[in-house]
Amino acid sequence: MATTKIRPAARERVLATAYQLFCQHGIRAVGVDTIIEQSGVAKMTLYRHFASKDDLVLAVLDRREELWTQQWLQAEVSRRAERPADQLLAIFDVFDGWFRRRTFEGCLFINALIEIDDRKHPIHRKCRDQLANIRSFVASLAGDAGVVDPVAFARQWHILMKGSIVSAAEGDVDAALRAQEMGRLLLASLDIT
Amino acid sequence: MATTKIRPAARERVLATAYQLFCQHGIRAVGVDTIIEQSGVAKMTLYRHFASKDDLVLAVLDRREELWTQQWLQAEVSRRAERPADQLLAIFDVFDGWFRRRTFEGCLFINALIEIDDRKHPIHRKCRDQLANIRSFVASLAGDAGVVDPVAFARQWHILMKGSIVSAAEGDVDAALRAQEMGRLLLASLDIT
DNA sequence: CCTGTATGAGACAGACCTGTCTGTCGCACA
DNA sequence: TGTGCGACAGACAGGTCTGTCTCATACAGG
Numbered sequence: 502m503a504t505t506k507i508r509p510a511a512r513e514r515v516l517a518t519a520y521q522l523f524c525q526h527g528i529r530a531v532g533v534d535t536i537i538e539q540s541g542v543a544k545m546t547l548y549r550h551f552a553s554k555d556d557l558v559l560a561v562l563d564r565r566e567e568l569w570t571q572q573w574l575q576a577e578v579s580r581r582a583e584r585p586a587d588q589l590l591a592i593f594d595v596f597d598g599w600f601r602r603r604t605f606e607g608c609l610f611i612n613a614l615i616e617i618d619d620r621k622h623p624i625h626r627k628c629r630d631q632l633a634n635i636r637s638f639v640a641s642l643a644g645d646a647g648v649v650d651p652v653a654f655a656r657q658w659h660i661l662m663k664g665s666i667v668s669a670a671e672g673d674v675d676a677a678l679r680a681q682e683m684g685r686l687l688l689a690s691l692d693i694t
Numbered sequence: 695m696a697t698t699k700i701r702p703a704a705r706e707r708v709l710a711t712a713y714q715l716f717c718q719h720g721i722r723a724v725g726v727d728t729i730i731e732q733s734g735v736a737k738m739t740l741y742r743h744f745a746s747k748d749d750l751v752l753a754v755l756d757r758r759e760e761l762w763t764q765q766w767l768q769a770e771v772s773r774r775a776e777r778p779a780d781q782l783l784a785i786f787d788v789f790d791g792w793f794r795r796r797t798f799e800g801c802l803f804i805n806a807l808i809e810i811d812d813r814k815h816p817i818h819r820k821c822r823d824q825l826a827n828i829r830s831f832v833a834s835l836a837g838d839a840g841v842v843d844p845v846a847f848a849r850q851w852h853i854l855m856k857g858s859i860v861s862a863a864e865g866d867v868d869a870a871l872r873a874q875e876m877g878r879l880l881l882a883s884l885d886i887t
Numbered sequence: 888c889c890t891g892t893a894t895g896a897g898a899c900a901g902a903c904c905t906g907t908c909t910g911t912c913g914c915a916c917a
Numbered sequence: 918t919g920t921g922c923g924a925c926a927g928a929c930a931g932g933t934c935t936g937t938c939t940c941a942t943a944c945a946g947g
Contacts, residue, residue, distance in 0.1 A: 511894065526811055529722045532934060543895045548936065607808065611860055615805050618719055620865075629864055656861065657872045664857025667804055668849065671822055672813075679850045686879040704924065725904060736925040741906065 512550040514540040520561050520568075524606045528558055528616055528624070558613070558624050565609045566631050575638055585646035586693050589639070592662065593681035600669040600677050607670045610635075611663060635659065646693050657687060705743040707733040713754050713761075717799045721751055721809055721817070751806070751817050758802045759824050768831055778839035779886050782832065785855065786874035793862040793870050800863045803828075804856060828852065839886050850880060 518540035522531040533554055537544050551557040574595060582591040599605060614628040639662075640655035648654045661680040668676035688694075702710075711733035715724040726747055730737050744750040767788060775784040792798060807821040832855075833848035841847045854873040861869035881887075 527809065529809075530811065533936085534934080541895085544897085544936080545938080546894055549893080554935065612808050614864065615800065615808050615860075616720065616722075618723065632864055653872070656866060656869070657876060660854065660857035660861050660869060660873050660876070662857070663860040664853035664855070667808075667856040667860060668853050671807065671825055673849060676849075676853060679846070680853055683850060683853070683876055683880055686883050687876055690879050726906085727904080734925085737906080737927085738908080739924055742923085747905065 511540075511542050511546045515542055515547050515550060515557070516560060516564060519557055520564055523558065523561050523613075524565070524609050525604075528613055533557075555624060559627055562609065562613065562624070562627050562631060566634065569609070570631070570635055570638070574635075578642075585642045586688055589642050589646065589658065589688070590681060590684055592639075592658075593665070593677045593684060596662070596665060596669075596677035596680075600665075600674050605669060608663070608666050611666065632659070635662075646688075648691060648693060654687075654691075658684065661687075704733075704735050704739045708735055708740050708743060708750070709753060709757060712750055713757055716751065716754050716806075717758070717802050718797075721806055726750075748817060752820055755802065755806065755817070755820050755824060759827065762802070763824065763828055763831070767828075771835075778835045779881055782835050782839065782851065782881070783874060783877055785832075785851075786858070786870045786877060789855070789858060789862075789873075790870035793858075793867050798862060801856070801859050804859065825852070828855075839881075841884060841886060847880075847884075851877065854880075 515536060519531075519536050522536060522539070533544070533547060536542075536557075537547060540547075547557070551560065574592070577595045578588050578591045581594060582588045610628045610631050613624055614632070617624045617628075619625055636652075636655040636659050639658045640651040643651035643654045643658070661684055665676040665680035668679075673679075708729060712724075712729050715729060715732070726737070726740060729735075729750075730740060733740075740750070744753065767785070770788045771781050771784045774787060775781045803821045803824050806817055807825070810817045810821075812818055829845075829848040829852050832851045833844040836844035836847045836851070854877055858869040858873035861872075866872075
């Protein structure tokens with residue numbers, strides 16, 4: 502048996518701590534020593550489970566997609582609305598709650614993409630991939646809603662999403678509602694009701 | 695006399711080099727040693743003109759507002775269109791050229807804001823101020839165009855601007871046109887022609 | 888009980904970071 | 918010609934970063 506202890510396995514503690522710290526403060530701002538300390542793990546234990554800090558960052562990005570994109574955003578959107586067009590708009594209702602949290606941390610994919618500017622770096626590439634996955638989700642909703650060119654639509658919708666996230670990071674707690682209003686205009690212009 | 699040399703004064707060389715490097719790679723990614731080396735200046739010369747690296751960053755942000763916001767964005771917008779509503783839309787024509795440059799570097803204000811996440815840090819605050827100045831410019835155009843609530847309008851317009859910039863950083867060279875289309879819808883919904 | 892394995896604690900190396908200090912040089916001006 | 922100041926070069930201090938290594942310990946399975 503792997504571990505029947507009460508405290509989670511070491512790898513899991515490292516990953517959970519890194520997830521929280523990277524999301525909150527960014528990648529470069531958080532050193533491995535801080536992760537070590539806050540997860541109560543030995544340095545060698547971290548490096549036994551992850552080849553390098555970059556490797557840990559990649560694992561955190563995967564977890565972010567699981568927890569944020571899939572289990573939170575997509576799940577909440579499905580829960581809040583039935584019709585695809587309403588689900589598209591519901592994205593901004595979900596964002597609205599997010600922006601008003603005291604712990605609002607921004608989008609790790611955007612933040613890491615900007616922080617690691619080298620386009621060939623694995624972290625940069627993974628962020629791009631995961632942002633593309635979010636667009637795929639939007640495009641699939643748009644297709645179901647009857648949008649003629651769901652891929653182009655998703656790129657527009659994503660501009661509203663990312664713009665509102667940056668505005669929220671800047672301090673505008675109403676950013677989701679402002680973006681939603683423009684989303685309604687876009688849908689109306691395509692005769693999607 | 696200050697300096698009649700051919701090469702610009704030391705302070706200017708430091709500032710120009712730091713401007714280019716910070717815009718291209720970010721703040722944390724560029725060390726003072728790199729700035730020293732590329733500007734051909736002695737370390738003590740840098741620290742004679744700037745109290746600290748943070749102080750240099752603040753000076754670079756001021757220069758960014760001069761060169762990017764005022765002398766480039768605002769000037770180009772004025773040059774390209776006469777009527778306020780057209781000037782609002784022209785923002786995205788200017789962005790379109792920017793996004794297609796091989797040297798597209800993103801928005802230093804957004805990047806630094808995200809990189810320095812402490813809301814009380816002077817760099818973070820200055821970025822917020824300078825983004826607010828951009829909104830003031832948009833709000834002034836909107837007021838001239840007859841928009842009823844120019845401040846709220848500017849926040850929406852700015853969401854389109856920031857969203858398109860992040861999308862361009864992600865690799866979408868058509869992001870400005872996509873945002874412009876939504877801008878037209880927003881103006882039309884307010885009966886601004 | 889004994890052994891292997893994962894872990895905790897912490898020292899350590901080597902690189903890089905910001906910021907300080909000293910000494911020398913070159914140029915403008917008197 | 919001399920003087921003074923700004924700038925260049927580079928060593929240095931003190932801290933932080935990633936990543937490696939050693940050693941002691943706790944625990945599970947045979």
